[in-house]
Amino acid sequence: MKLNGTMEVQGQNTYGTSFNGELQNGATEQDTMPEMKINMNSQVDKQRSRYPYSIVWTPIPMLTWIFPFIGHMGICMSSGVIRDFAGPYYVSEDCMGFGNPTRYLQLNPSNTRKESWDIAVSSASEEYKNRMHNLCCDNCHSHVAMALNLMQYDGSTSWNMFKLCFWIFFRAKYVNFLGFLKQWLPFLLLVTLIVCLAVFL
Secondary structure, eight states: OOBTTTBBOOEEOTTSOEEOOBOOTTOOHHHHOHHHHHHHHOOOBTTTTBOTTEEEEEEOTTHHHHOTTOEEEEEEOTTOOEEEEEETTEEEESSOTTSSOSEEEEOOGGGOOSSOHHHHHHHHHHHHTTSOOBTTTBSHHHHHHHHHHHHTGGGOSOOOHHHHHHHHHHHOEESSHHHHHHHHHHHHHHHHHHHHHHHHO
């Protein structure tokens, strides 16, 4: 793919997509590929809960136990710092509501079409500092959706809480095995209890 009409390189970026370019007029790869340079340096640090360019998810006690696809969601800056709409008029920074993430989905910042990643996340966060939290229709998922819509991620402005809910449920990676257990163990125990009561009572 040609970038700024000046570059053509053959290879593969860190997200597995191929690209082509040709350096002309003395331009360097560093000058003409800022997004790709960012991608190569956006390493996840699970110990410090740093997930650059990612959507993160963690269970909500009791609610996730009954509905494993429902949880608390946030979106991370390019530095990996988490921003999440954690309550009325409050957007948390680097302290995710309901605990550290158990799942994450790292996105490609070069897929933004309008605002840069950090500007979009910051703008959505500032907006949600002025909003009342509503569990059903204006919540943490809505905050993330606004950020993606502002940056027009994947060329779309139709991101919403329902799309994000199932996108994360089917696509996000678990941080570790403990993260898997936090999401599924209470649900499985609850189902087992209900089945046992139905059979033996």
